Amino acid sequence: MALIVMKFGGSSVADAEAMLRVAQRVVSTHREGNQVAVVVSAMGDTTDDLLDLAAQITPGPPPERELDMLLSAGERISMALLAMAIERLGVPAKSFTGAQAGMVTDTSHGHARLLEVQPERVRATLDAGGVAIVAGFQGISTDDDITTLGRGGSDTTAVALAAALDADVCEIYTDVDGLYTADPRIVPTARRVTRLTIEETLEMAAHGAKILHLRAVEYARRFTVPLHVRSSFSDQEGTWILVGRPLTEDTMEEPIISGIAHDKSLGKVTAVGIPDRPGAAATVVGAVAKAGVSIDMIVQNVSTSDAETSDISFTIPEADGQTAVAAIRALQDEMGFADVLYTSHVGKLSLVGAGMRSNPSVASELFAALADAGVNIEMISTSEIRISVICDQADLERAVRAVHTAFDLDAEEQAVVYGGTGR
Numbered sequence: 150m151a152l153i154v155m156k157f158g159g160s161s162v163a164d165a166e167a168m169l170r171v172a173q174r175v176v177s178t179h180r181e182g183n184q185v186a187v188v189v190s191a192m193g194d195t196t197d198d199l200l201d202l203a204a205q206i207t208p209g210p211p212p213e214r215e216l217d218m219l220l221s222a223g224e225r226i227s228m229a230l231l232a233m234a235i236e237r238l239g240v241p242a243k244s245f246t247g248a249q250a251g252m253v254t255d256t257s258h259g260h261a262r263l264l265e266v267q268p269e270r271v272r273a274t275l276d277a278g279g280v281a282i283v284a285g286f287q288g289i290s291t292d293d294d295i296t297t298l299g300r301g302g303s304d305t306t307a308v309a310l311a312a313a314l315d316a317d318v319c320e321i322y323t324d325v326d327g328l329y330t331a332d333p334r335i336v337p338t339a340r341r342v343t344r345l346t347i348e349e350t351l352e353m354a355a356h357g358a359k360i361l362h363l364r365a366v367e368y369a370r371r372f373t374v375p376l377h378v379r380s381s382f383s384d385q386e387g388t389w390i391l392v393g394r395p396l397t398e399d400t401m402e403e404p405i406i407s408g409i410a411h412d413k414s415l416g417k418v419t420a421v422g423i424p425d426r427p428g429a430a431a432t433v434v435g436a437v438a439k440a441g442v443s444i445d446m447i448v449q450n451v452s453t454s455d456a457e458t459s460d461i462s463f464t465i466p467e468a469d470g471q472t473a474v475a476a477i478r479a480l481q482d483e484m485g486f487a488d489v490l491y492t493s494h495v496g497k498l499s500l501v502g503a504g505m506r507s508n509p510s511v512a513s514e515l516f517a518a519l520a521d522a523g524v525n526i527e528m529i530s531t532s533e534i535r536i537s538v539i540c541d542q543a544d545l546e547r548a549v550r551a552v553h554t555a556f557d558l559d560a561e562e563q564a565v566v567y568g569g570t571g572r
């Protein structure tokens with residue numbers, strides 16, 4: 150008998166019919182003799198709809214405690230309906246809010262981090278032969294308030310629950326048949342990847358492949374939780390995310406491209422003419438971090454205006470553009486730099502795969518493919534298993550398709566996107 154955590158995303162439970170289909174799937178896994186804990190997201194676009202509602206009530210940013218209270222309601226609706234659907238099929242089921250399931254978080258509303266998972270009630274339900282359903286994306290803070298884990302956070306709930314229950318596998322059910330070499334909504338000929346290492350998955354998730362919440366992948370690595378990403382709409386095998394890549398003789402020394410991730414919601418800030426002295430980068434970057442904005446790619450070079458100064462450019466989430474610019478402007482007098490420039494609508498393409506660094510041809514092929522597609526590269530960064538480039542957002546989707554083809558990743562068949570709006 151295995152213990153399985155099954156997580157269903159919003160598109161898998163978008164309406165009553167979908168909910169009943171998911172219930173069937175849960176019940177058949179249970180009837181095969183497994184213990185089953187389910188994590189469920191809000192139905193369809195409920196979270197976005199609740200955010201829109203809040204925006205109609207308050208002109209500015211809503212009070213964060215109340216926003217979390219509001220958003221957590223989306224997952225409550227799903228968990229109760231799914232429990233009813235499973236009961237109807239003759240299997241006892243009990244739903245639990247994040248708080249009831251023992252998801253204890255810190256107090257940072259909107260992006261709370263899990264501190265501890267105490268799944269006693271979930272465990273008791275499983276031991277009594279029932280199915281436990283846990284609301285994803287939410288927890289209870291050390292101050293006893295309801296918190297949420299950030300958009301896409303139900304994946305993290307699922308992995309954390311799987312780790313706490315010592316589950317055999319955490320199955321992530323979504324609206325595509327697994328992890329593909331690129332987002333199938335952008336590249337219809339994307340190829341499904343059957344197995345991927347956790348490191349490659351981390352790079353894909355960190356650089357925009359929203360199929361998995363980054364923190365879920367980090368958690369899975371830390372607690373060695375096997376992940377199986379698959380569709381709730383089909384019986385396809387999906388993608389297994391493994392701790393070590395299975396090497397075969399012919400692939401051993403080859404650079405292996407596992408996929409292309411893209412992120413179309415970035416902005417770029419440049420502080421121009423910073424006096425070239427030790428500590429300058431630390432001050433600039435420190436100020437942005439202190440404002441709560443996470444910096445992604447950083448480039449420093451000799452200023453275009455003179456040789457005594459340098460320019461520092463970095464990318465940030467587009468939504469944080471104004472906050473980051475204000476944080477840098479506040480330093481302008483003290484540091485004596487010339488100007489702060491901001492570009493919104495910046496896109497990032499990341500090519501992920503093992504053996505990148507030791508195979509210089511990968512970078513040159515990537516740049517050549519972008520040049521052929523007429524895409525201008527604004528920034529470049531590399532890691533052992535990734536090369537990322539920054540370009541204009543308007544060029545991004547074309548760039549992803551061109552690079553996908555240049556690296557021979559196109560499949561014969563088109564990938565199926567079963568549902569969801571991709572929001």
Ligand code: ADP
Nearest residue numbers: 158159160323324328329331332334358359360
């Ligand atoms: P869920 O509602 O199940 O959590 P998400 O919308 O969060 O689903 O994630 C699934 C979506 O992720 C897919 O519909 C697809 O558009 C997108 N996606 C982005 N990159 C990839 C990729 N490399 N492989 C598969 N899907 C991807």
Ligand code: ASP
Nearest residue numbers: 190196286300301302303
């Ligand atoms: N419902 C939340 C969201 O839309 C959490 C999730 O779906 O993972 O972001």
Ligand code: MG
Nearest residue numbers: 158301359360
């Ligand atoms: Mg998701």
